[in-house]
Structures are given as C-alpha cells and as structure tokens.
Amino acid sequence: MARFLAGRLIQAIAIVFVVASLTFILFRLAPGDPFSTMSDFSSASEEFKDQARRNLGLDQPLHTQYFKYLANLVRGDLGMSFSEHRPVLESIGARIPATIVLAAAALLVDFLLGIFVGAHQGAHTGSKGDDALSVLTLTLYSVPVFWLGMMFVLLFASNVGLLGILPATGAKTTAMYEHLTPFGQMWDRIKHLILPAMTLGLAGAAGTARYQRAAMLEVIRQDFVRTARAKGLRERTVLFRHALRNALLPVITLFGLSFPILLSGAVLVEVVFNWPGLGRLVVDSALARDYNVVTGAAIVAAIMVVIGNTIADILYRIVDPRVRLES
Amino acid sequence: MNPALRVRHLTTSFATEHGTARAVDDVSFDLMPGETLGIVGESGSGKTVTALSILRLVDKPGQISDGSIVEYAGKNLVQLSSRELRQIRGAEIAMIFQEPATSLNPVLTAGTQIAETLRAHQTITRKAARDRAIELLQLVGIPDPSKRVDDYPHQLSGGMQQRVMIAMALSCNPKILIADEPTTALDVTIQAQILELVTDLKQQFGMAMILITHDLGIVAGVTDRVAVMYGGQIVEQTTTQRLFLEPAHPYTKALLRAVPRLDRPVDRLETIPGAVPPATAWPAACRFHPRCPQLMDRCSADPPTLTQTSEDHLARCWLLSECPGSEK
Amino acid sequence: MKRLKLMKPVSYFSVCAALLVGSWGCSQDLSCEGGWCGTLVVVSSNEPPTLLPPFAFYDTHIALADQLFWRLAEIGPEPTSYGHESFIPKLAQGWTFSDDSLTITFDINPNASWHDGTPVTGRDVAFTFDIYRDTIVNALARPRLDRIAAVTAQDSLAVAFRFVQRYPEQFYDAIYHMRILPHHLLDTIPRSELRSHDLVRRPVGTGPFRFASWDTGESSELVADSTFFAGRPGIRRLVWRFGSDVPTMVTQLAAAEVDLLYPVSGLENIDRIKREAYLRTLDVPSNAYAYIAFNFRDPEDLDSPHPLLADLDLRRAMTMAVDREIIVRSVMGDAGTVPKGPLTSGMWIWDDGIQTIPFDRDAARSLLSEMGWSDGDGDGVLDRDGQSLSFGLLMTASSILRQRSAVFLQEQLKLVGIELVIQTVEGNAMGSRMGSRTFDSYFGAWLQDASPGSIAETWTTAGIGAGNFGAYSNTEVDRLVHQARSEFDQDLTGEMWKQIIEIINADAPAIWMYGGAVTVGIHERFDNVTFPWDEWWRNLWSFQVTPSRYIDRDLIPLN
Numbered sequence A: 001m002a003r004f005l006a007g008r009l010i011q012a013i014a015i016v017f018v019v020a021s022l023t024f025i026l027f028r029l030a031p032g033d034p035f036s037t038m039s040d041f042s043s044a045s046e047e048f049k050d051q052a053r054r055n056l057g058l059d060q061p062l063h064t065q066y067f068k069y070l071a072n073l074v075r076g077d078l079g080m081s082f083s084e085h086r087p088v089l090e091s092i093g094a095r096i097p098a099t100i101v102l103a104a105a106a107l108l109v110d111f112l113l114g115i116f117v118g119a120h121q122g123a124h125t126g127s128k129g130d131d132a133l134s135v136l137t138l139t140l141y142s143v144p145v146f147w148l149g150m151m152f153v154l155l156f157a158s159n160v161g162l163l164g165i166l167p168a169t170g171a172k173t174t175a176m177y178e179h180l181t182p183f184g185q186m187w188d189r190i191k192h193l194i195l196p197a198m199t200l201g202l203a204g205a206a207g208t209a210r211y212q213r214a215a216m217l218e219v220i221r222q223d224f225v226r227t228a229r230a231k232g233l234r235e236r237t238v239l240f241r242h243a244l245r246n247a248l249l250p251v252i253t254l255f256g257l258s259f260p261i262l263l264s265g266a267v268l269v270e271v272v273f274n275w276p277g278l279g280r281l282v283v284d285s286a287l288a289r290d291y292n293v294v295t296g297a298a299i300v301a302a303i304m305v306v307i308g309n310t311i312a313d314i315l316y317r318i319v320d321p322r323v324r325l326e327s
Numbered sequence B: 001m002n003p004a005l006r007v008r009h010l011t012t013s014f015a016t017e018h019g020t021a022r023a024v025d026d027v028s029f030d031l032m033p034g035e036t037l038g039i040v041g042e043s044g045s046g047k048t049v050t051a052l053s054i055l056r057l058v059d060k061p062g063q064i065s066d067g068s069i070v071e072y073a074g075k076n077l078v079q080l081s082s083r084e085l086r087q088i089r090g091a092e093i094a095m096i097f098q099e100p101a102t103s104l105n106p107v108l109t110a111g112t113q114i115a116e117t118l119r120a121h122q123t124i125t126r127k128a129a130r131d132r133a134i135e136l137l138q139l140v141g142i143p144d145p146s147k148r149v150d151d152y153p154h155q156l157s158g159g160m161q162q163r164v165m166i167a168m169a170l171s172c173n174p175k176i177l178i179a180d181e182p183t184t185a186l187d188v189t190i191q192a193q194i195l196e197l198v199t200d201l202k203q204q205f206g207m208a209m210i211l212i213t214h215d216l217g218i219v220a221g222v223t224d225r226v227a228v229m230y231g232g233q234i235v236e237q238t239t240t241q242r243l244f245l246e247p248a249h250p251y252t253k254a255l256l257r258a259v260p261r262l263d264r265p266v267d268r269l270e271t272i273p274g275a276v277p278p279a280t281a282w283p284a285a286c287r288f289h290p291r292c293p294q295l296m297d298r299c300s301a302d303p304p305t306l307t308q309t310s311e312d313h314l315a316r317c318w319l320l321s322e323c324p325g326s327e328k
Numbered sequence C: 001m002k003r004l005k006l007m008k009p010v011s012y013f014s015v016c017a018a019l020l021v022g023s024w025g026c027s028q029d030l031s032c033e034g035g036w037c038g039t040l041v042v043v044s045s046n047e048p049p050t051l052l053p054p055f056a057f058y059d060t061h062i063a064l065a066d067q068l069f070w071r072l073a074e075i076g077p078e079p080t081s082y083g084h085e086s087f088i089p090k091l092a093q094g095w096t097f098s099d100d101s102l103t104i105t106f107d108i109n110p111n112a113s114w115h116d117g118t119p120v121t122g123r124d125v126a127f128t129f130d131i132y133r134d135t136i137v138n139a140l141a142r143p144r145l146d147r148i149a150a151v152t153a154q155d156s157l158a159v160a161f162r163f164v165q166r167y168p169e170q171f172y173d174a175i176y177h178m179r180i181l182p183h184h185l186l187d188t189i190p191r192s193e194l195r196s197h198d199l200v201r202r203p204v205g206t207g208p209f210r211f212a213s214w215d216t217g218e219s220s221e222l223v224a225d226s227t228f229f230a231g232r233p234g235i236r237r238l239v240w241r242f243g244s245d246v247p248t249m250v251t252q253l254a255a256a257e258v259d260l261l262y263p264v265s266g267l268e269n270i271d272r273i274k275r276e277a278y279l280r281t282l283d284v285p286s287n288a289y290a291y292i293a294f295n296f297r298d299p300e301d302l303d304s305p306h307p308l309l310a311d312l313d314l315r316r317a318m319t320m321a322v323d324r325e326i327i328v329r330s331v332m333g334d335a336g337t338v339p340k341g342p343l344t345s346g347m348w349i350w351d352d353g354i355q356t357i358p359f360d361r362d363a364a365r366s367l368l369s370e371m372g373w374s375d376g377d378g379d380g381v382l383d384r385d386g387q388s389l390s391f392g393l394l395m396t397a398s399s400i401l402r403q404r405s406a407v408f409l410q411e412q413l414k415l416v417g418i419e420l421v422i423q424t425v426e427g428n429a430m431g432s433r434m435g436s437r438t439f440d441s442y443f444g445a446w447l448q449d450a451s452p453g454s455i456a457e458t459w460t461t462a463g464i465g466a467g468n469f470g471a472y473s474n475t476e477v478d479r480l481v482h483q484a485r486s487e488f489d490q491d492l493t494g495e496m497w498k499q500i501i502e503i504i505n506a507d508a509p510a511i512w513m514y515g516g517a518v519t520v521g522i523h524e525r526f527d528n529v530t531f532p533w534d535e536w537w538r539n540l541w542s543f544q545v546t547p548s549r550y551i552d553r554d555l556i557p558l559n
Helices: A002-029 A046-055 A062-074 A088-123 A128-142 A145-156 A182-220 A223-230 A235-272 A278-287 A291-319 B047-054 B082-088 B110-121 B126-139 B158-170 B188-205 B216-222 B240-245 B250-258 C009-024 C059-068 C122-133 C170-176 C246-254 C267-275 C312-321 C324-335 C361-370 C400-415 C427-436 C453-459 C475-486 C490-507
Strands: B005-016 B019-031 B036-040 B062-071 B093-096 B176-180 B208-213 B225-230 B233-239 B307-310 B313-315 C039-044 C092-097 C103-108 C148-155 C158-163 C209-215 C219-224 C237-242 C279-294 C301-305 C390-396 C419-425 C441-447 C510-523
Touching (some): A128 A182, A145 A235, A182 A235, A235 A278, A235 A291, A235 B110, B019 B047, B019 B062, B019 B233, B036 B216, B093 B158, B110 B158, B216 B240, B225 B250, C039 C059, C059 C209, C059 C219, C103 C122, C122 C148, C122 C158, C267 C324, C279 C400, C312 C361, C312 C400, C312 C490, C390 C400, C390 C427, C400 C441, C419 C427, C427 C441
Parallel strands (some): B036 B225, C039 C237
Antiparallel strands (some): B005 B019, B005 B062, B225 B233, B233 B313, C092 C103, C103 C158, C209 C219, C279 C441, C279 C510
C-alpha cells in the first residue's frame, strides 16, 4: 500500500506540472488580457493599461513569466490574483469549502440514489417500473443541469416557487444568518444546500443509475447468483449481498471519475443558485483573464482528479478481494 | 416406501421469438430415498433444465408450465410460495453445479458462503456457523480447513472449489442432492476424487441424489437407476445394470456404442449421425426418428409413449410394440 | 457486507423532534429598538476585488466603496460640472477660491472622522492626492487630475489645491475623482503592496457605513454609524450581495432574498418583478448610453480608410434607415429613450433641441441608390462594382439589451438591403479587438460622469488610442471642444456643446441606440428612494423602511 501511494504521489506531481504548464501557455493564447475589458464602459487609456500590465509583470516575455511561475509553484506559491488582489491560494481557499460541501452532498445523492435505482432496475428488468425508470433516467441525464436547477427553483423556492419552502439562492440567508442560534445556522445551511445538491446529485444519479443497471444485469445472470438462490437465501440477500456487491465494482470506477465531472457541473449549478464556490470563481477569472487564478484552479482540479482516482483504486482494493490479494 | 421425490408430467417451456420451446416435455420419474438416479443425455436433451426445474431455478423466459414435483412430505414444489420454497432450497433439497469457479461468489470467503446457508436455515450464531463451516470443509476433504475457511474462491483450485460447493450443499443435511454435471469442468484425476467424495457423503448423510451427466462411465460407476433423455423427453428409464446389459431404445444403444472401450479397440469411434434438434423444432412424432438406425414408417407418424418392456424398464419406442411381450 | 445498525424508532423520533424544536428557537428576539431599523440588501454581479477606491475601475466596484469613503464635496441635485455653488459639502464644510482662482482651499468639517475615531485632516487629502497620482497605484482617474499641480495641507483642517491653469471644471476635478483615504493607516505601506494589503479587504473610511464583514463570493455587510456627522443613515444595515448572472439576480429579487437590483434588463424580467405585490419597479435616469460605432479605418490596414464605412453618405443612409424608437420600445418598453447624440439627458449640456439625423427609410433607400447601390444579383443585399453592402458588428454576449437590439437592427438594415453580420465574442476578446481596432463596427456603451469631458475622450481626434476606437476625426469638432472646455460661461458652453454634438451627429460616426433610463427593481417597503443620474448608489444611505412594513432582516439588532 505504501508503495502504491508513493507511486501515486509521483504521478500527482507529474500531472500537476503538466497541467500547470499547459494551462499557463494555452490560456495566454486567448485574445485579451486582464485589462482588455476596460475598453468597454470606461475610457481607460492605453497608458493606463500599459502601466497596469507593467505593474503585474505581464509585459515581460512569455518564457520569463513561465519560469518565474514554475519557480514560485515549486515553493508552493500560486501567485497573486489580479481580480482579487490577494494570493491565489487565499482566493481559492476561501471558495473551496463551499464547493466541497456542495460536491459531497451531490455525490451522496448521486451514488445513493443512482445505485439504488440502478440495482432495482437491474433486478427487475422488463418490468413497467424498469421501463418508467429508464425513461426518467434518460430524461434527467439529457436535461441541462442548469435548467433542472431553475425548475427546482420554480417548484420549491420561497415566494417564487409553487411549494415555497426552500431558499432560492445562496449558501446562507443574507444578513439574518449571523443572528441565528448555532442550531439555526446549521439548519439554515442545510436548507440552502438542498436544492443545489439535489440538482447536481440527480443529474449525476441518472448517469450512475444507467451504469449500475447495466452492471447489475451482467452480474445477475452469473452462476453464483443462481447458487445463492439454490441455497434458499432470501431474494433481498441474493440481490444485495451477492449481485449488487459484485455489480458495485464497476460503479466504483465512476466514483473516481465523478470528481472532475462534479467540478464542471458545479459551475452551472453555482451560477443558478449563486453558490459561493470554486466553479464560479474559475469562470469569472477566465472571463477576466486572471491567469494565476485559472492556472491555480486547474492545478487544484488536477490534484482532485488524482485524489478521486486514488480513492477509487483504494476502494476497489478493499471491496474486490481478487484485486487486493494480487498485490 | 414413499418416494423422496415424485415428478409427474413436468413441462418447462421457454417463450422464444421462434415459438414456445418445451425444453422439458412431460417428464415423470420417481426418486426413492437413498438412491442415486442418473439423468443422462447430450446437450440440448433437457437434462439440466429438468434439474433446475425441481428447485424452480429456471430463469425467465422459462417457466414450469405443467406438472407436479412432490417431495416426501407431500408438498408440491411447483405450487409453493416463495417463502416455502426458500425453506426447501438448500435445506431439504440442495444443488451443486457444473462450474464451481463461477458458481461461487468471488467477493465472499468460502467460509462465509457456507455459513450463510447455515444461518439462512437455522438459528445459529456467527461463531457457531463458522465452526461448522470448518467442520464441513474437513468433511469434504479440504486440507487445513481453518485456514481455507477464509480463502476466496479464486485462491482455490477447481477441485477444492467443488468441494466447497459440496460443503455448502450438505451444510443443512438435505434429503436430496441434485448434482448437475459436478465433475465435467474438472480434471480427470480430480473427477474420480469428487465422485468418490459425493458418494461417500451421500451414504453418510443418507441422501437421495440426482446426478445429471453426459458421461456413461460415471453413470456406470455411481448411479443405481438411470433415465435417458432426448428431445426433452425421457426415452428410457431403468436400473443401471439393465441399461448397460439390455438397452431397449435405439438412442441408448447408440450412446453405448459410442463409448470407446478398452477391450474393443476400433479404428473409428462410432457416432450418431445427425445432430440434436433444437427445442423449438422437435421432429414430429418420435423425436429421434431422423437419426434412428431402426427407423420404421410409424415412427414419423405417431409419437411413441413410454411402454414397459420388462420389470422396472420403460422405453419410448415403437420397436417395443412391434413384438408385444418380447424383448429388445 | 456489514449490516448497518439501525437506531430504534424511538431514538429517530426524538432526534427529529429536537431538530424541529431547535429550528423554531432559531434567532434572537427581533424588534425595532429606538425606532431605527432597516436592512437594505443590494445585489449586483461583479464582486469588487477591493474596497479601496483608487483600485476600482467598474461602477459596480466603486458603488460599494463609496458607502465607506466620502469625497470632499458632491454634485448637487442639478448635475453640473461647472462652478462650485451648486455642489454639496461632504467631508469639506466650505471652500474658498484664491484671487487668481488658481487655488481652492477646502475647510474640512471638524466633525468628520474615520471609522476608528481619528479625525479627518488635510494631511489625509494631500495623501490621497499622492496615491491617486502614483503610477504604481495606477488609479483610473489619474489622468483626470493632470491639471492639479499640488495638494498641500495648510493646517489640520484646511487643504489647498493648486492648479496649473484656470479652467471651468477646476472644482469638479478637485472633488469628484478622489475619495479621501486615511493617511494614518496607509501612509507607511509601500505603494506596491497597497493593492493586496489587509486594509483593502477590511477598510476604514469616512462614510455613513462602517465595514462589518466580507464573505467572498457571497456578500459584504456594512453597518450604519448612528452618530455619523452628516446625519444618521435611514437604514441600519447595508448588505451587498454578489450575484452571478441576470436571471439569478432577478430570481433573488423576486424571492425577496435581496431588496434592490439595478438595473433590471429585459422586458420579461421587468414583468416578473412587476407581478410581485411586494416589489416596485422604477424608471430612473441613467448615465449610460449604448451605440454602434463605425470604424473609419480598414481593419486589415489601419492606415487606409475603411472601404465601406469611411463614406459619409453611406453612414448617413444607414442612420436614416434605422427606426431606433421602435427598437428601444421593443427591447426596453416605455423606459427606454433614444439618445440625441453621445450623451444622455441627465447631462447638464443636454438640450432637447439637438438636431439629429431623422429616421426616414425612403430617403435612405434613395440615397443608397443615388450612390450607385443596387441589388444586381437579386440576393436581397445591395451591391456596387462587385462589392456587397455587408459588414460585421462586433459585440459581447453579456448584455441582454444589446443582444436584442442588435437583432432588430439587423432586420431593419436588411429592409434597405444592407447585410449586418453579428459577431458575438466574449468580453475580453471584445476588448482586445477594440483595442487593436480589428472590427467593422462594434456595439459599445459608455458610462458618463457629469463632465462633458467624457465626450471628448471618445469623439475627438485626441481620443484615438483611448476611447475613440473607430478613429473618428473632425478637426472642427476638436477645435470647438477645446474652446468649450475653456469657456467659463455655462450658457455659452452649453451652446457650444450643442453645436459640437450636432456636428458629430451630422458626421454619423455611430448610431446612438439607447440610453438615459433604466428600470430598477426595489422592495416596496422602502421610502425616500432616489437614484442620482450619474451615481445611482449615492443616496442609498438615506433610504428608509416604512415602519409598518418591517420584515425579519430589518429588525436585526445592532449588537
């Protein structure tokens, strides 16, 4: 295990380096720079923009900037955010908790629901329930996630929704939050989390369910499932302990893949629900050409992907004895 | 004596796009307590489906469309509720399968899989179940059972996997053991060991056994009585001895001729011309008639029924009616 | 698989019950102590990077900073950038001009103090001038302070501005661009570190609100100073919520999660707000106008004139062909107005009688055919000598109003046989192409301050390289602008500017599309609601909540 983790660490470093370099170079190929937008709405003179560029070191040749960046990166310095005038690490760090909370909640919904629905479908193929669920999962899978979010707002948000019981946007109630009891604060945050997590989670669950259904179908035809029945075990035990336990294995791979997917889906959900997360920061920074933030976020995303895949691999090892005992 | 199992007019059909296939067509037999009944046939004869039908393990789109399977206490297995059926499966009637590697759950240990059978049918603590599992592993001849109990199937050889299956099947002292080609997937040397083990245990536990096989050699060594199946029907049914000494049905005779014999070396092995028909296209009347060396006009017109040739000897062939009362 | 140990039903029930009870007893007692309450939640996109004024360059950034930092004086209700009598004292309580009018001395109000209690002094003003002129700080307003030679503190409560020359907007330049900064807190910080200093995110200012908190990505909260020297603010709390995009912000307003959205764009969004009984829409004057500017130069060879658009008759014909009233009515409803030139009606030089090119489609058609344009190949697009009358319009996707009006414009031009190819790019790409002048025409917008000088930045020859991206140049306009900016008599100045704008209009360097008014959405419980034309956020501190209509967040105690 130690060797495995060490290998992963080296891999992570290599990936971070490649991602940082690619992002750094590719992003700067886009037209414009942090100060180009100033042509719109305000009459910033060329002199102003030139001075601004000089102040930020953007007038230097690209390779100089690149090596400076790498040198800083090695020391753990991700540079300064042009838009927020503070270290990128701080900028990203301020937003990560919100994204993690949303992603974790969404993952929970995604996998709990997806596995359950998919397993049920796999065990009852051809039934009316299976057909209905297939239509439902396909629809949810195809529907744009931001549309789904907006529909939820129209259904459930206070004042604007049909069943106005949940907040429409944000991670906590503006102004009132600080004056709630600790219990009230926790509850407030949970209430705000429900709609965005459901949106992101349902969209993912649809995909997971389809995957799980296929895996379940594969497994349920296997001989050992028949053996389990022949032993007189309850059908529930046959489905869960024998069939699903094996059908989960491919779905574990999905888990590792969902980290980056969550990041991208989270952006849209973050916009619709005005969630103070990393996704929006990255989009806003990309539009503002805040090179350091975007590169920093790309690095963070790369690290998350590595972590996600590592967790998936470890889970696989835990769950599948054939893999575990090979090493 | 009350039969351990009484199968009457069992018909299992599959709904396919080519029509309904009657993989098991009006099959009837008795299984007496303590006896080993062999069911013999080539692939496609319906023997495996017959075995699966007993415990209602046939998957959709197959279903038992007719018949009764009555066990010794008088319960008709075909009509039991799921709950009642579960109580029979693994406890009163147990089954072992052909491919032990795929018939065991790869993510559970051998011990767990044996123990869960125990815990499904008896109130027994986890520890006690585990201990019993170790005992059973010892019983089926697995060396070092207290270590092996925590092994996963992929860590065991084919022979050991089958022993684990046997241990699982015997764990609740079943009255009937159904063995579907238990040695087909194993090495020849292991085959003999397993067969010996099974017969020993059968004696020990006082079980009746149904042994499905295509191998006449096994039939000769292990079974008391035999039913030969062809085209979803039983075409001959008698004691093992009589089958080998006085086979009545042309199919049986052809099978016996096809077995290579040490004392009669030949240049070419005998085969049965033609191929086994699919269940969706049984030939009319006698299903064997297109391949029968003793074909008569009647055979393609009237379907023969099981007739008694001598005591405890049934065969499904018009030859027997030609010369009523006489042999062969 | 291990079985989950499930809690017994009783324990489930008690946990749920506890949660429910807990959530009821959620907040402390709310009441309006002393009859002074109210929380105004404003939402805008574009979270400011900093709350220090010199680093702000979008109006959405400075709106928040201005609640914390005040100027020496403000423009009065009649927005003029000339003279000084109509200006309102703020941090300064009075001022005097020197005899030669080259120096203005401000007397600082002795009651004005920083949020940490330190009094505001002349040194603060002098320090602020240093900061604004510093190249490292690179404040956007730096060039506007060019004609101020020096700012020196006379004593603790007096500060003198010495000018390079006499000109009509001396006072305006002295007070309008700079928000006074605390010398005692920022003096010792190296200029290069100022931008990222802690104080930037936890500012200490002079305004009616103190800084309370800033949750990145969510909101910033300001708390009113009940002993503020210029009077107690009407509300107790001002929360600035950082929104994402227009539909979400409209949803937030409709859900009463925020109280104020400026502006509400798009007729369907305005309708949505109108439908809620607890919300009001107001049409207020705005200082922004949108226009489509033509490139006088060839984007492929900036030294040569544009093959199509350098032709005056063509530009005039195009301007005549567009019924802007219809477009504005369709996109903005009744609130919209068509500008009479590169300015909005709030500007003090505005004159209702400014001459513009009228809408006359027939005249446009005949002018075009006189020029030799005809539809030879029958494809609906005019051509002449093998050249099609087709060109591109560069614009961003981010403005709903611009998107919609562009489509209408395209249709209208099609009616006279002109093909407009809309090229939508993202903000930064747009800016970079505008800067490099690689476009045929672009859809832009300007925010003006009260000084007509902002017209000069865009539409004079001197503006080429700054705001004059189309490279429009008319020496007569240049001359008149120079004259007008030095003329002291306001009426004469007004006349000159009218003339200037009419010349610009006749040159048709751009089509003035819409501007001058926006629709604002606000919760109906607020009173005393006014929105100054040039800076809509300036009077927020005077808003009040009608006592009978308090909602929860109005009653949050001041702790």
